[in-house]
Amino acid sequence: MSIISTVARWTTVLALFAATVVLPGTAVGQDKVKYVGAHHVALECGLSLFFDDLSNRLRLVSEDTEAVVTPGLDVAMLDCEIVNLQSRVMLKRGEVQIPESFVEMLKKRLEEKRAQRRKKEEAAQAQGKKLRRVVLDPGHGGRFPGACANGLQEKDINLSVSLKVKDMLEEQGVEVLMTRERDVHLSEDHKTDLELRCDFTNSKKADIFVSIHANGCTNPAATGFEVYVVRPHRELNDRVEKAAREAPVTGEELGGRAKRATEIDKIVWRALLMAYFEQSKCLAEKISGKLDTAIADNNRGVLESNFRVIRNSRCPAVLVEMGFMSHRATAAKLKTDAYRRKIARGIAEGILAFKKKYDATCGFTKPDNEDGDK
Ligand SMILES: [Zn+2]
Structure with missing residues (x-):
C-alpha cells in the first residue's frame, strides 16, 4: 500500500484538477491557496510516505510525528488531532498536494519535537556523567x-x-x-x-x-x-x-x-x-x-x-x-x-x-x- 502502488489508480482522476506550478514542489490551486507536493514535503522534512488504498489516506511519518491527509477533504490529522485546512487536499499529476499552511504547521511540530528530543538527549548525557x-x-x-x-x-x-x-x-x-x-x-x-x-x-x-x-x-x-x-x-x-x-x-x-x-x-x-x-x-x-x-x-x-x-x-x-x-x-x-x-x-x-x-x-x-x- 505504498504511494507508488497508488499512482496508477490516481491518474484517472487527475483531469479533475488543474493548477499552475510556480516553484519545485509548490502549486497554486484554483482557490489561490498555495500547495506543496507530498513528495517534496517528505524529502524536505525527512518523513516517510505511506498511502492506504482502503481509506484513501496519505500518511507522512517521522519517529514521533504523524500527519494524515486525504485527497478531497479539507481536514487533516496531526498527531491524532483534527486540523481544519484552509482548502481541500488535492491530487495533481499523480501527486497529493497539501495546502501550504498545513505544511508549515507540520514543520513547526517537527521542530518542536526535535527540540524536545535534543533536551532529553542532553539530560540523559548529563545524567551519565x-x-x-x-x-x-x-x-x-x-x-x-x-x-x-x-x-x-x-x-x-x-x-x-x-x-x-x-x-x-x-x-x-x-x-x-x-x-x-x-x-x-x-x-x-x-x-x-x-x-x-x-x-x-x-x-x-x-x-x-x-x-x-x-x-x-x-x-x-x-x-x-x-x-x-x-x-x-x-x-x-x-x-x-x-x-x-x-x-x-x-x-x-x-x-x-x-x-x-x-x-x-x-x-x-x-x-x-x-x-x-x-x-x-x-x-x-x-x-x-x-x-x-x-x-x-x-x-x-x-x-x-x-x-x-x-x-x-x-x-x-x-x-x-x-x-x-x-x-x-x-x-x-x-x-x-x-x-x-x-x-x-x-x-x-x-x-x-x-x-x-x-x-x-x-x-x-x-x-x-x-x-x-x-
Ligand atoms: Zn603506604
Missing part, C-alpha cells in the same frame, strides 16, 4: 603492614580512616567500593597486590579512585599531609598502549570483537588519560584544601609521583598521605578515633566538593564558568 562510584583503597593490608612507627601499623590506620570516609560518602548517596574491607592482602606478591587494586578499579568502572595512606620517615621531625597525583608524562606511551589493549574503545563499538588496540584506541586513551590527569589535580586540590581545614596540620601540598596504584587506575586517581606516624605528636593523634574521624571528614568533603564540580560540568566536558567551592 554524574560522579556516582568511588573506589577507596586502604593502602597495604594483611602481610603488607606499610610503615610502622610509634606502636602503629599503617595498614590499620588506612583501613580505619577509609571505612569512615565510606560511611560519610554513602550518607550523601555516593556508591563506595573498597579494594579491601578487612586486614587482608590481595596477593602474596607485592607488585601483584598493587596491580589487583587497579584491576578492581578499572573493572568496576569507578568514577574516581582514592588511595589512603599514612607516612613514615627516618627523620622524626617530618610532619604534615600531602596528596599525590600521577606524573602525567611518565610512562605515558606504555599506559596508553596498556589501556588501548585492555579496554579498546573500538572493540566496544564492535561488540568486543576487536583483537588488538588500534590507532584510534590509542588516540582516545591518550586524550582520556590527560583529561583524567587534569581531574586528578582538581580532586587532589579539593581534598588537600578540606584536609587543611579539618586537621590544621602542616599542608605539604599536591605533589606528583609515579605510585603504581594511581598510575594504572583509569580514572581520576589520587593518593592521600594523611600524616607522619614517625612524628611522635602526630602518631599520638592518629591513635585516637576523633582524629581519624577528622581526617575522614576532610577527605570525604574534598571528594564531595570535587563531585559538585564534576556533576555541574558533566565531568568537565563543558566550560566551567564558576567554581565557588575551591
